Amino acid sequence: MAAHPYAVILGMMGAGKTRVGKEVAHMLHLPFADADAEIEREVGMKIPAYFEKYGEPAFRDVEADVIADFLEDFDGIFSLGGGAPMTPSTQRELATYIERGGKVVYLDADPQEAMERANRGGGRPMLNGDANARWKKLYKQRDPVFHDVSNVHVHTRGLTPQGAAKKVIDMVSQRIVHVNGATIEPYDVAIGEGAMNRLVDVLGTKPRKIALIHTQPVQRHSDRVRALLRQGGYEVSDIVIPDAEPGKTITVANGIWERLGNEGFTRSDAVVGVGGGAATDLAGFVAATWMRGIRYVNCPTSLLAMVDASTGGKTGINTPQGKNLVGSFYTPAGVLADMTTLASLPNDIFIEGLGEVAKSGFIRDTEILHILEEHASELKNFNGQTFLGSPLEEVVAELIERTVKVKAYHVSSDLKEKGLREFLNYGHTLGHAIEKLEHFRWRHGNAVAVGMVYAAELANIMGLIDRDVVDYHRSLLSSLGLPTSWNGGSFEDVLALMHRDKKARGNELRFVVLDSIGHVVHLDNPSVEDVEEAFRRIQQ
Ligand SMILES: NC(=O)c1ccc[n+]([C@@H]2O[C@H](COP(=O)([O-])OP(=O)(O)OC[C@H]3O[C@@H](n4cnc5c(N)ncnc54)[C@H](O)[C@@H]3O)[C@@H](O)[C@H]2O)c1
């Protein structure tokens, strides 16, 4: 169940908390409450008069009580007075509300505009005397606290109240998956419309230069990212790489290293990758290797990159010998899965992404499989042009969140793939071989789909799962428009490539197989006869 209130808004005097808060409430058909108005109702007098008569400490006590009551009972948009978050008991109440899933929005307006608005309004006891000097002093004290007590940060510079309200709504409705673990710096994956608006906050103030790495088909999305970066005051180097797998090569990486060197990129600078999984793999690889590692943020624009490639820190390039053979485990500072980018995604590339979504269902979260079954036909007919705002968008957001959680679960305790993380490779042993033998004309997610059917056949041969589970793989994947068979190469070629899989040890093959739906195990060194029999079963 979602936490209530729906959202709490805080910010400086004049930031527009009441104006924007009312607009948000109006757009969402929710009630709006303003803490100051509620206090005036409670004490039966105007705030300046109460201040005058009883002083600030008494006012803060009443304010904290009113806020605590509203955080308990109110189910709408609740805006706080500018100084309210400075009270320790209110800070604790807000922290508890966030723990319950609540959204505390710091409405961060342009200081000059907010100051002028605050002065125009009058009737503000905290601005008595030299109002501008008082406002600036309070800003210095309050801004760091506002950052600490909020979990959604919305810059409103240059926006109308309606524009700011839309931005608040987008950011509050985004889903956040926290990725953490003993060996990684924690980071968040933000999923939803407008997630890219978080970019400047995630990059922080240290970088001066940003290498914006993207492919040509996502130019319109990288244009938006470039605008956000420039507004944030960064110097942007726009780097266009070849599309898809041709971008994941040492030649491309070397070209970027040369540019970073020539353009004076230092350790405190950063990389932003925008595009499908190939672009984010390459961008991460450049970030991991430049000066032995600089900060990077991924902005995935394909379903597959959102659910899998952009998260988890596997970065890399292909070599003539195989897929992802060179790379490193290097975690991003954040992942911004902005669902508005899916509006331009072609149907076949969306469907391919469902391959990795289904994988996460098969290996762990079986609810994913139920959602896929229930919405198979709408998913198969995905159309970017009608997607945003449609009921399917919520379904896809749910699938992305669940799949990212499966990934986060495996990555958190085994970043460097010593064991548990290998389960994310379900379907990949054959899948990567198919991609290579097809000269990367087969899409990754399609190859993984066939690879999962292959792994299911192998598990069936080994007596681990019944035939109906194998059949379920075929029926679910084909209902989504994914391939379930392949006949493009010889067993000898496939076997040679599977021996180069990163899970292989010495001359022994290692597969990931199911022993029931939602539960995976390792299968070490099966006989060549069994491996071949499973291969025969996936050929048409
Ligand atoms: N690092 C990991 O953990 C991991 C996980 C899974 C896959 N991968 C890698 O990811 C790659 C596959 O990713 P992919 O399926 O995104 O393929 P891709 O990167 O090749 O992108 C597919 C195509 O879609 C285009 N595209 C992407 N977003 C678009 C958008 N919003 N609008 C229009 N066109 C868009 C791309 O430019 C490209 O032409 C493979 O290289 C795979 O090995 C990595």
Ligand SMILES: O=C(O)C(=O)C[C@@H](O)[C@H](O)[C@H](O)COP(=O)(O)O
């Ligand atoms: O994150 C992982 O670990 C995975 O295995 C996820 C896979 O879906 C992904 O395709 C990954 O790129 C495969 O990595 P590789 O190590 O087998 O090249």
